[in-house]
Amino acid sequence: MELDYEDQASYTLAITAHDNGIPQKSDTTYVEILILDANDNAPRFLRDRYQGSVFEDVPLSTSVLQLSATDRDSGLNGRLLYTFQGGDDGDGDFYIEPTSGVIRTLRKLDRENVAVYSLRAFAVDRGSPPLKASVDIQVTVLDINDNPPVFEKDESCTR
Structure with missing residues (x-):
């Protein structure tokens, strides 16, 4: 039988000893076995993909969206x-709170x-x-309206 912490974290066994006397006597004790968790489950994001939007004129440190993942293991496991790696942060335009x-x-x-x-997180x-x-x-x-119109050519009319 394979033990898996996520299925059952502990087992309690009843152990009974009998003697061969007449009358036969016995005693029972209980042993609790605690299963230690192994890091055998990878994290899983709650969505397959995340999408967000933000106006181009927002102040620095504006929240765009929040990722969420779970891991069935316990403790540190x-x-x-959360992290970005390499250029997956929009070449430094975004950061993620760990x-x-x-x-x-x-x-x-x-x-x-x-x-x-x-991006990839x-x-x-x-x-x-x-x-x-x-x-x-x-x-x-x-987009916000941050660019005034510009004529392609600046030609003056003369009469």
């Missing part, structure tokens, strides 16, 4: 940290430069070795 999973703006956004960001447990899961995120930058 089930405690999660414990809450909230994605925030790190720099001023400009829809005319980047209208849609494709990870949920990493604190087990040894750590297990992780990834999720794709799409952030749409919403």
